[in-house]
Amino acid sequence: xxxxxxxxxxxxxxxxxxxxxxxxxxxxxxxxxxxxxxxxxxxxxxxxxxxxxxxxxxxxxxxxxxxxxxxxxxxxxxxxxxxxxxxxxxxxxxxxxxxxxxxxxxxxxxxxxxxxxxxxxxxxxxxxxxxxxxxxxxxxxxxxxxxxxxxxxxxxxxxxxxxxxxxxxxxxxxxxxxxxxxxxxxxxxxxxxxxxxxxxxxxxxxxxxxxxxxxxxxxxxxxxxxxxxxxxxxxxxxxxxxxxxxxxxxxxxxxxx
Amino acid sequence: xxxxxxxxxxxxxxxxxxxxxxxxxxxxxxxxxxxxxxxxxxxxxxxxxxxxxxxxxxxxxxxxxxxxxxxxxxxxxxxxxxxxxxxxxxxxxxxxxxxxxxxxxxxxxxxxxxxxxxxxxxxxxxxxxxxxxxxxxxxxxxxxxxxxxxxxxxxxxxxxxxxxxxxxxxxxxxxxxxxxxxxxxxxxxxxxxxxxxxxxxxxxxxxxxxxxxxxxxxxxxxxxxxxxxxxxxxxxxxxxxxxxxxxxxxxxxxxxxxxxxxxxxxxxxxxxxxxx
Numbered sequence: 011x012x013x014x015x016x017x018x019x020x021x022x023x024x025x026x027x028x029x030x031x032x033x034x035x036x037x038x039x040x041x042x043x044x045x046x047x048x049x050x051x052x053x054x055x056x057x058x059x060x061x062x063x064x065x066x067x068x069x070x071x072x073x074x075x076x077x078x079x080x081x082x083x084x085x086x087x088x089x090x091x092x093x094x095x096x097x098x099x100x101x102x103x104x105x106x107x108x109x110x111x112x113x114x115x116x117x118x119x120x121x122x123x124x125x126x127x128x129x130x131x132x133x134x135x136x137x138x139x140x141x142x143x144x145x146x147x148x149x150x151x152x153x154x155x156x157x158x159x160x161x162x163x164x165x166x167x168x169x170x171x172x173x174x175x176x177x178x179x180x181x182x183x184x185x186x187x188x189x190x191x192x193x194x195x196x197x198x199x200x201x202x203x204x205x206x207x208x209x210x211x212x213x214x215x216x217x218x219x220x221x222x223x224x225x226x227x228x229x230x231x232x233x234x235x236x237x238x239x240x241x242x243x244x245x246x247x248x249x250x251x252x253x254x255x256x257x258x259x260x261x262x263x264x265x266x267x
Numbered sequence: 268x269x270x271x272x273x274x275x276x277x278x279x280x281x282x283x284x285x286x287x288x289x290x291x292x293x294x295x296x297x298x299x300x301x302x303x304x305x306x307x308x309x310x311x312x313x314x315x316x317x318x319x320x321x322x323x324x325x326x327x328x329x330x331x332x333x334x335x336x337x338x339x340x341x342x343x344x345x346x347x348x349x350x351x352x353x354x355x356x357x358x359x360x361x362x363x364x365x366x367x368x369x370x371x372x373x374x375x376x377x378x379x380x381x382x383x384x385x386x387x388x389x390x391x392x393x394x395x396x397x398x399x400x401x402x403x404x405x406x407x408x409x410x411x412x413x414x415x416x417x418x419x420x421x422x423x424x425x426x427x428x429x430x431x432x433x434x435x436x437x438x439x440x441x442x443x444x445x446x447x448x449x450x451x452x453x454x455x456x457x458x459x460x461x462x463x464x465x466x467x468x469x470x471x472x473x474x475x476x477x478x479x480x481x482x483x484x485x486x487x488x489x490x491x492x493x494x495x496x497x498x499x500x501x502x503x504x505x506x507x508x509x510x511x512x513x514x515x516x517x518x519x520x521x522x523x524x525x526x527x528x529x530x531x532x533x534x535x536x537x538x539x540x541x542x543x
Contacts, residue, residue: 215456
């Protein structure tokens with residue numbers, strides 16, 4: 011009885027992607043992928059997504075620890091923290107881009123100070139990385155938090171009783187335990203950053219070689235060279251599928267931990 | 268998981284509101300009744316008895332037509348109470364692509380002839396007619412923080428300059444204008460449509476941008492406009508055509524006639540569009 015809606019749901023998710031693969035200009039693919047339409051945005055996207063993933067790791071692992079500790083907090087701040095961390099997941103990315111502009115834009119709360127000292131952020135590759143980090147960070151935080159919650163914490167207690175400092179305990183006991191969760195979170199971050207569109211085009215703009223990432227190039231190409239757009243979309247799809255297939259089921263969002 | 272992009276996002280669906288109904292209704296009824304009526308009695312009885320149009324009319328229109336077509340839709344609905352006008356605005360090229368992919372539109376109004384030609388070439392429209400022209404202007408944020416005086420300033424590297432990408436009509440017009448004036452611009456961003464350029468300037472995130480004269484006018488005192496030389500190759504001509512597969516062909520034909528007629532001319536002229 012439930013099989014039919016389940017299959018319909020699966021079809022809704024899979025068939026559009028299948029259509030993309032069917033309609034892909036396979037004959038021109040080699041030429042397109044190495045041409046000017048695809049290669050520069052692809053390299054820019056790979057570079058910025060890697061930097062964004064690094065930023066997510068530096069900021070996200072401590073944030074995941076904080077989130078896990080918040081289990082001992084009173085109800086309201088605990089839920090507030092979780093809600094704030096979830097926001098970038100449910101917010102339209104364009105809204106995230108506008109919010110980033112209002113904070114870091116050339117007339118933003120912080121941004122006008124940066125512009126005054128000659129470091130305006132909009133239209134720079136750095137702005138792309140910030141936008142990608144903004145949307146990707148929750149993926150890392152929740153993956154690591156899930157891993158933290160499912161680990162046996164007695165090792166940390168033992169380390170502490172044996173005289174290890176908190177930093178030593180974290181580095182030598184906790185981090186190795188949650189390493190698979192961190193790796194999975196980083197992979198999810200990378201794919202999310204790679205696919206980022208709305209916040210990037212709003213906050214960072216769109217200039218070839220500087221801020222025009224793969225999804226933006228794909229969107230624009232749709233207006234002039236649809237085959238190039240499909241080739242670009244295919245690259246994004248293959249990257250995402252490769253990362254997700256490499257992940258074990260239990261690290262996917264929603265079932266983590 | 269939310270995904271970052273929705274290709275249709277730029278095309279905002281908007282139902283025309285019935286603001287200013289009484290005056291508009293009288294005007295439109297008079298115009299439609301008197302110009303289209305075969306006999307003088309048609310003027311007295313009004314348009315409603317003339318051609319009882321019904322149903323939904325879906326119009327795909329260039330983003331630069333947003334304000335004028337909203338206003339015209341209100342007049343049209345007042346003249347034809349049975350018709351519900353649904354307007355979808357977006358970059359002309361992306362609208363053309365949607366039509367070619369089978370979007371169920373009745374009428375297409377594009378910002379240049381090349382995008383209309385793509386739809387005609389696909390066999391989905393015939394006999395497009397020109398209804399307006401538009402030219403470019405420089406816009407700067409209020410107060411002109413970049414001290415922009417003319418096209419040559421768009422080449423100053425220290426300014427944040429926003430232009431349309433050359434693949435969209437406002438971008439190809441910008442390229443034509445800059446080429447004709449011998450300016451090598453130093454853009455910081457190439458946006459996907461003219462409204463995105465205007466937004467960047469309104470927010471002060473760009474010191475200067477090239478937009479259509481009509482967009483500069485619609486933005487009012489949120490931006491300052493700086494005139495640029497009139498270059499024939501940089502003037503956009505707007506074609507309109509009913510679509511061959513229109514679900515509502517009668518209303519589509521009436522809308523095209525309405526836009527080409529005195530009502531359309533008046534509203535478009537007031538917004539700064541030139542006559543074709």
